[in-house]
Amino acid sequence: MSVLKRITPSKRLVKESMRGHAWIGLFFGALLYLICLSGTLLVFLPEIERWEQPKTEEYLSIDSQNIQKAIAQMQNKFTEPISELYFIYPSENLPKAHVSANDMEWWVDAKGNLTEPVDTQLAALITDLHYYLHLPKGWGMILVGVLGAMMVALMISGLLSHPNLFKDAFKLRLGDNRHLEQTDIHNRLSVWGLPFFFIISVTGAYIGLFGVAITVFDWFEPEHNTEQMIEVVFGEDPEITQSEPTINTELIEQDLANREPTATPIYLVVHKPGTSQQYVELAATLPGRLVYSEIYRYHSDGRFINDQNLADGSWSRQVAYSTYRLHFGQFGGLTTRLLYFLLGMAMTVITVTGINMWFEKRRVENKWYAMWQGFVWATPLSIAIATFLTVVVSVSGALTFWLPLILLTSVAVVVYVNLGPMGLTQLLSIMKHLSFGLLFLVVFAHSFTHMQSSWHWFFSFCLISVAILPLVNYRKILFSEKRLH
Amino acid sequence: MKTVLIYCLSLIAILVTVYCWYQAQLAKKNHANKKRLLFLLSSLVSTVSAFGLLWQSQGREFGTFFVIFHISWLAWLLILTQGQVKYTNRIQKNKKVPPAEYGNGFKAVVIFFAGPVALFLSICCSLLIARYSLEGLADQWVVALLLVPVIWGAMVCWFVADKKIIRPIAVTFLVILISVFLLS
Incomplete structure (x- = not known):
């Protein structure tokens, strides 16, 4: 018996897996679609932030004395105690620094002055949608983690329900058999993208379910509580009893440059600023390494304490600290992020075609079908509406997305009930055009009032290009048609 | 370059x-x-x-x-x-929509067991696997954390796919009992 036949699941297993796949997909499909779409957009989060609030000057480096000045200015803004004060270095994706503490964030200019509060509501809207689905943070994070695990479940059941995985690996049949068409798109995208989807789902579930899992681990580890477990995995915080009040960032940066010349600082944290326990952590990326950063600890006067061994500690610590960059594609520059965007889009298409397949297989065209189709096309339109309200009208919040989404999905159902499938098709087409039109309007309204550099125009052009994607007839462009009698 | x-x-x-x-x-x-x-x-x-x-x-x-x-x-x-685009002039027959296979009670049982119960199983099971295959505590916990979604995903598949729901339920309870006994 050949190896392929040996690993081909039996007919019964295929049938049962298919049923399971359909169940999970139908149950979680809508939420998975939102997570995949928002995650795809989040790949360009720094660029969205940069585009959204372009007033402050841009620069790629800042003097250590000016960092010190920015930290001191930020500290002066508070009368209440601060637990941590962050200084985020300028980077190529976001070429301006900012400081944050106690939920307050300010942009910093190259001279170390705080210029204006960070006000990137659109970026926050998309981030919160992907991280928490706009639910309270704790529960939202868990739900998103659950969705990651369900994605893994869909991959396992999908693989088991696909006996012709290798035979059909290069097939793509498009045409008037909608079920066959949706099936081929769904299967080709999912099979070839499987390694990426698996990594994204496992890392996403790991991030989301970390809290729940570690709490249960705690029950079985009588010698360690949750905090101690986190310390074992990620390293302990140093205990400082005496500290200089001012932070010598110049000595700290000099020490890092001598210690690790190839390291690029990404952020600096002042722990317990203004107290006798004050100390500084400098996080820096290392070339060619997936770990988010290595963290170097310093006394306020610039004396080195230790590093957290995130890049050279146990392999498990390195793996645990690599998940973020692997999940969000924050490594390897623009090429990686473009790749993540493409693969993320594929993941989004897979969730949509999966549910479409279920309807097409049964030739079901009812109000549920209309609701699903309405939801799929109302989502980008709702994002466009939220973008318009946030960026142009300065009205922000989760409702700017959810209200249009619910309303437009309901409209799709009403139109289907009253005007039938033709009416629904027309409405969906209007939604696609409106998404594009609204984004076009936002880009120009925002550009003419804010934009100075060519980068902003380029990014605006990219946004419009993405909005135009659903309007393109790919069949006409890519394939020759055959008419069979 | x-x-x-x-x-x-x-x-x-x-x-x-x-x-x-x-x-x-x-x-x-x-x-x-x-x-x-x-x-x-x-x-x-x-x-x-x-x-x-x-x-x-x-x-x-x-x-x-x-x-x-x-x-x-x-x-x-x-x-x-x-890729090929094919259009036929044949009229496609409408398939009959199969009636729902299971009642709401059954579905509720499946969701309960595939949800929180299978999650608990996956956490116990992954910790057990990690503890008996690795030495360092950090290694054990990180591997267990990464295994949780995979084991949970597999269990959810089994719960929703198997017609005889009693099989995954029985295995779940057995594995939870063994895991809790060996872990504590």
Whole structure:
């Protein structure tokens, strides 16, 4: 018996897996679609932030004395105690620094002055949608983690329900058999993208379910509580009893440059600023390494304490600290992020075609079908509406997305009930055009009032290009048609 | 410039890999076994070359993931060249919608067991596997954390797929009992 036949699941297993796949997909499909779409957009989060609030000057480096000045200015803004004060270095994706503490964030200019509060509501809207689905943070994070695990479940059941995985690996049949068409798109995208989807789902579930899992681990580890477990995995915080009040960032940066010349600082944290326990952590990326950063600890006067061994500690610590960059594609520059965007889009298409397949297989065209189709096309339109309200009208919040989404999905159902499938098709087409039109309007309204550099125009052009994607007839462009009698 | 060139070369190597797989599949269809073997060997050589090139230019960590991820879109590119659009004038018959197989009570039981109960099982099970296969505490916990979604996903599949729901339920309780006994 050949190896392929040996690993081909039996007919019964295929049938049962298919049923399971359909169940999970139908149950979680809508939420998975939102997570995949928002995650795809989040790949360009720094660029969205940069585009959204372009007033402050841009620069790629800042003097250590000016960092010190920015930290001191930020500290002066508070009368209440601060637990941590962050200084985020300028980077190529976001070429301006900012400081944050106690939920307050300010942009910093190259001279170390705080210029204006960070006000990137659109970026926050998309981030919160992907991280928490706009639910309270704790529960939202868990739900998103659950969705990651369900994605893994869909991959396992999908693989088991696909006996012709290798035979059909290069097939793509498009045409008037909608079920066959949706099936081929769904299967080709999912099979070839499987390694990426698996990594994204496992890392996403790991991030989301970390809290729940570690709490249960705690029950079985009588010698360690949750905090101690986190310390074992990620390293302990140093205990400082005496500290200089001012932070010598110049000595700290000099020490890092001598210690690790190839390291690029990404952020600096002042722990317990203004107290006798004050100390500084400098996080820096290392070339060619997936770990988010290595963290170097310093006394306020610039004396080195230790590093957290995130890049050279146990392999498990390195793996645990690599998940973020692997999940969000924050490594390897623009090429990686473009790749993540493409693969993320594929993941989004897979969730949509999966549910479409279920309807097409049964030739079901009812109000549920209309609701699903309405939801799929109302989502980008709702994002466009939220973008318009946030960026142009300065009205922000989760409702700017959810209200249009619910309303437009309901409209799709009403139109289907009253005007039938033709009416629904027309409405969906209007939604696609409106998404594009609204984004076009936002880009120009925002550009003419804010934009100075060519980068902003380029990014605006990219946004419009993405909005135009659903309007393109790919069949006409890519394939020759055959008419069979 | 050199890095860009190496990157492009590695993409070509990955494309050759996918193309060789495609040709191997065609050869299998035509029962040309020697040709098939040749293409499979070529795909192996080009894959190794892609890894080698990307490891050299991007480092081992980035390089490995780049090969894995780039295969996807390059394969889609090849598939697009194979795509066909067919229209028929035949009228498609409407299929009967099968009646719902299960009642709401059954579905509720499945969701309960596939949800929180299977999650608890997956956490216990992954911790147990990690504890008995690894020594360092941090290693155990990180591996367990990464195993949780995989085991949970597999259990959810089983719960929603098996017609005899009693089987996954029985196994779940058995595994939870054994895990709790061995872990505590």
